[in-house]
Amino acid sequence: MTAFTATVTVRLKRGVLDPEAETTQRSLERLGFDLNDLRSADVFELDLDADSAEDAAERAEEMAERLLANPTIHDYDIEVTETE
Numbered sequence: 095m096t097a098f099t100a101t102v103t104v105r106l107k108r109g110v111l112d113p114e115a116e117t118t119q120r121s122l123e124r125l126g127f128d129l130n131d132l133r134s135a136d137v138f139e140l141d142l143d144a145d146s147a148e149d150a151a152e153r154a155e156e157m158a159e160r161l162l163a164n165p166t167i168h169d170y171d172i173e174v175t176e177t178e
Contacts (some may be wrong), residue, residue, distance in 0.1 A: 095145060098153045098175065102163075105133050
């Protein structure tokens with residue numbers, strides 16, 4: 095077994111209301127920053143042992159589908175890196 099870190103980034107799909115991002119975008123614009131759009135995201139770092147990076151990604155995918163994200167309203171990305 096090898097140690098891996100799977101990073102799961104969960105964000106609302108485009109078109110789903112994101113009040114946190116809207117508030118943050120307005121505040122940034124008041125501070126003088128010019129933005130086209132802003133979306134909030136949650137990032138989960140999962141440290142796990144697996145036989146391969148593919149196995150770690152599959153396990154992270156299952157965790158995302160079952161708990162970390164609601165596929166109806168969320169998109170998510172998974173990145174896996176080997177931990178030293």
